[in-house]
Amino acid sequence: xxxxxxxxxxxxxxxxxxxxxxxxxxxxxxxxxxxxxxxxxxxxxxxxxxxxxxxxxxxxxxxxxxxxxxxxxxxxxxxxxxxxxxxxxxxxxxxxxxxxxxxxxxxxxxxxxxxxxxxxxxxxxxxxxxxxxxxxxxxxxxxxxxxxxxxxxxxxxxxxxxxxxxxxxxxxxxxxxxxxxxxxxxxxxxxxxxxxxxxxxxxxxxxxxxxxxxxxxxxxxxxxxxxxxxxxxxxxxxxxxxxxxxxxxxxxxxxxxxxxxxxxxxxxxxxxxxxxxxxxxxxxxxxxx
Amino acid sequence: xxxxxxxxxxxxxxxxxxxxxxxxxxxxxxxxxxxxxxxxxxxxxxxxxxxxxxxxxxxxxxxxxxxxxxxxxxxxxxxxxxxxxxxxxxxxxxxxxxxxxxxxxxxxxxxxxxxxxxxxxxxxxxxxxxxxxxxxxxxxxxxxxxxxxxxxxxxxxxxxxxxxxxxxxxxxxxxxxxxxxxxxxxxxxxxxxxxxxxxxxxxxxxxxxxxxxxxxxxxxxxxxxxxxxxxxxxxxxxxxxxxxxxxxxxxxxxxxxxxxxxxxxxxxxxxxxxxxxxxxxxxxxxxxxxxxxxxxxxxxxxxxxxxxxxxxxxxxxxxxxxxxxxxxxxxxxxxxxxxxxxxxxxxxxxxxxxxxxxxxxxxxxxxxxxxxxxxxxxxxxxxxxxxxxxxxxxx
Numbered sequence: 001x002x003x004x005x006x007x008x009x010x011x012x013x014x015x016x017x018x019x020x021x022x023x024x025x026x027x028x029x030x031x032x033x034x035x036x037x038x039x040x041x042x043x044x045x046x047x048x049x050x051x052x053x054x055x056x057x058x059x060x061x062x063x064x065x066x067x068x069x070x071x072x073x074x075x076x077x078x079x080x081x082x083x084x085x086x087x088x089x090x091x092x093x094x095x096x097x098x099x100x101x102x103x104x105x106x107x108x109x110x111x112x113x114x115x116x117x118x119x120x121x122x123x124x125x126x127x128x129x130x131x132x133x134x135x136x137x138x139x140x141x142x143x144x145x146x147x148x149x150x151x152x153x154x155x156x157x158x159x160x161x162x163x164x165x166x167x168x169x170x171x172x173x174x175x176x177x178x179x180x181x182x183x184x185x186x187x188x189x190x191x192x193x194x195x196x197x198x199x200x201x202x203x204x205x206x207x208x209x210x211x212x213x214x215x216x217x218x219x220x221x222x223x224x225x226x227x228x229x230x231x232x233x234x235x236x237x238x239x240x241x242x243x244x245x246x247x248x249x250x251x252x253x254x255x256x257x258x259x260x261x262x263x264x265x266x267x268x269x270x271x272x273x274x275x276x277x278x279x280x281x282x283x284x285x286x287x288x289x
Numbered sequence: 290x291x292x293x294x295x296x297x298x299x300x301x302x303x304x305x306x307x308x309x310x311x312x313x314x315x316x317x318x319x320x321x322x323x324x325x326x327x328x329x330x331x332x333x334x335x336x337x338x339x340x341x342x343x344x345x346x347x348x349x350x351x352x353x354x355x356x357x358x359x360x361x362x363x364x365x366x367x368x369x370x371x372x373x374x375x376x377x378x379x380x381x382x383x384x385x386x387x388x389x390x391x392x393x394x395x396x397x398x399x400x401x402x403x404x405x406x407x408x409x410x411x412x413x414x415x416x417x418x419x420x421x422x423x424x425x426x427x428x429x430x431x432x433x434x435x436x437x438x439x440x441x442x443x444x445x446x447x448x449x450x451x452x453x454x455x456x457x458x459x460x461x462x463x464x465x466x467x468x469x470x471x472x473x474x475x476x477x478x479x480x481x482x483x484x485x486x487x488x489x490x491x492x493x494x495x496x497x498x499x500x501x502x503x504x505x506x507x508x509x510x511x512x513x514x515x516x517x518x519x520x521x522x523x524x525x526x527x528x529x530x531x532x533x534x535x536x537x538x539x540x541x542x543x544x545x546x547x548x549x550x551x552x553x554x555x556x557x558x559x560x561x562x563x564x565x566x567x568x569x570x571x572x573x574x575x576x577x578x579x580x581x582x583x584x585x586x587x588x589x590x591x592x593x594x595x596x597x598x599x600x601x602x603x604x605x606x607x608x609x610x611x612x613x614x615x616x617x618x619x620x621x622x623x624x625x626x627x628x629x630x631x632x633x634x635x636x637x638x639x640x641x642x643x644x645x646x647x648x649x650x651x652x653x654x655x656x657x658x659x660x661x662x663x664x665x666x667x668x669x670x671x672x673x674x675x676x677x678x679x680x681x682x683x684x
Binding site: 119213 | 328329332333334337467493494495496497499501502504505506508509525526527529530537538539551553554557558559560593594595597
């Protein structure tokens with residue numbers, strides 16, 4: 001039981017971080033960012049390059065992932081999503097753009113970083129072993145703590161800074177925020193950049209545990225969408241709840257159901273379908289969007 | 290003056306056309322060889338090593354004047370199609386090859402893709418060279434598929450036997466991704482292990498192919514305390530994470546797989562925890578490699594920046610196709626002739642030292658010669674590099 005709880009907390013914290021960026025972008029711009037997983041992968045490769053290849057401290061690699069993805073996110077919003085949203089009121093335009101962006105980033109990552117799985121040296125050696133009842137490598141514990149600190153930091157940023165308040169106002173009512181003097185274009189760009197940066201941050205954190213490869217983008221996006229659907233699209237607390245719930249479902253399913261084969265995700269998908277049939281807006285979302 | 294200028298221009302144009310035409314006449318005709326395989330997603334490394342090996346070899350041939358088959362010297366063109374590991378896409382890829390008049394295709398890389406393209410290949414006169422293991426692809430009445438590597442049911446027993454004799458292994462646990470290739474490889478491995486007298490302590494644990502955290506997956510396997518943990522059909526992307534999780538969970542036995550792996554990926558992903566990991570290597574070792582193999586590695590590295598050990602095996606398919614066509618030029622657009630030649634074909638192996646031969650094998654496993662003879666090299670990972678554990682032959 002202790003192991004299941006620890007695995008659940010660890011998985012939940014990393015999943016929550018992945019979902020945060022996706023839901024932020026959706027809340028601000030009503031964009032389903034299919035390229036979120038690719039941004040996560042790119043963040044992992046940037047940390048890999050600076051920490052794993054060039055020998056800089058891990059913190060520098062992580063910082064570079066954040067900066068790179070923040071800048072990339074800002075450029076993508078400024079030159080791609082911003083203009084498309086202004087010119088087209090059809091939601092599928094941004095969906096297609098996001099899908100195209102995912103393919104484009106996949107191609108760029110293949111060209112720049114290659115097709116192989118990449119990994120970096122462990123940031124902390126050793127394994128915590130409590131009488132074989134609870135086994136957890138120290139680097140996982142550290143990454144879990146860092147993920148929780150990042151989530152708390154993000155919530156505080158959104159609650160107590162001017163930028164955070166502006167972003168929340170934008171998410172609640174774009175027109176009203178504009179009438180109140182919020183520079184919508186500027187904060188849309190900042191919001192998208194922050195969402196991309198969160199993807200880069202979690203990619204940089206997890207490259208130390210899971211490594212990174214070109215193919216991780218698509219599955220990461222799918223899991224992120226699942227978490228957002230569980231918690232409620234566009235709601236920060238919903239994304240965190242969705243991530244933690246998915247993490248615990250996965251940890252419990254793998255521990256309890258293993259003798260029946262690989263049915264954990266099958267059951268999670270079935271549960272999700274039933275859940276959404278009764279509550280399509282998710283746990284914390286509003287039925288009207 | 291104006292008229293003279295026009296005349297001069299016309300003469301210059303005519304001369305240029307003549308020169309171009311002469312140049313065109315001097316160019317070799319092109320022989321297209323196809324590749325249908327996975328070059329994106331988690332298993333991209335498998336297909337990309339195929340595609341790049343073919344491109345490197347084709348460039349090399351073209352650079353040195355082309356490849357002579359019968360009385361004609363051809364430039365080699367590689368036509369590639371990413372099937373994304375999706376059988377439907379693999380069929381589309383094989384249909385594209387048929388539309389382009391291509392008769393020789395390398396790939397697909399996985400079982401379901403290789404099975405899916407069989408009707409298209411047989412209906413359109415295409416010989417294809419999969420890296421997939423189902424025996425039905427290569428046994429009669431199937432006719433057009435040729436296995437491009439050593440299968441797990443050929444390498445697995447050799448590895449288990451070695452470990453029983455040298456490491457005292459008595460119990461074994463299997464873990465596989467929940468998709469067709471790894472599952473069929475697991476089933477083949479379980480059968481082989483049982484036949485050798487090993488006790489199977491766990492064989493029903495599977496994981497999603499996109500799993501990134503293997504600790505929860507491996508925890509129940511570790512409770513069974515096997516002497517040997519077999520990672521059936523594990524992809525290079527997942528192997529380091531599985532090894533790392535198993536070792537961090539306290540597993541001290543032997544870990545092995547029957548798929549090819551990459552030393553750098555293991556070093557980066559698992560570090561010293563991967564020491565002792567046994568896998569099937571690319572079909573070459575420093576002791577076996579000829580000068581031509583060394584040049585191939587150098588050219589590959591120059592072209593793509595980094596070599597992939599799997600290409601030691603993947604380099605062979607194109608060579609076999611071309612050498613067989615050279616032995617029987619009418620086979621260039623007649624796969625029946627190609628199949629007839631396969632039974633007796635033999636040529637010097639340019640990638641190995643000594644008197645090694647290129648030849649088709651597979652009589653023992655398939656009842657007909659539908660497999661490339663490449664060396665079975667079993668490696669053990671140690672401190673960042675593969676060391677050769679033993680080398681064997683199939684058939």
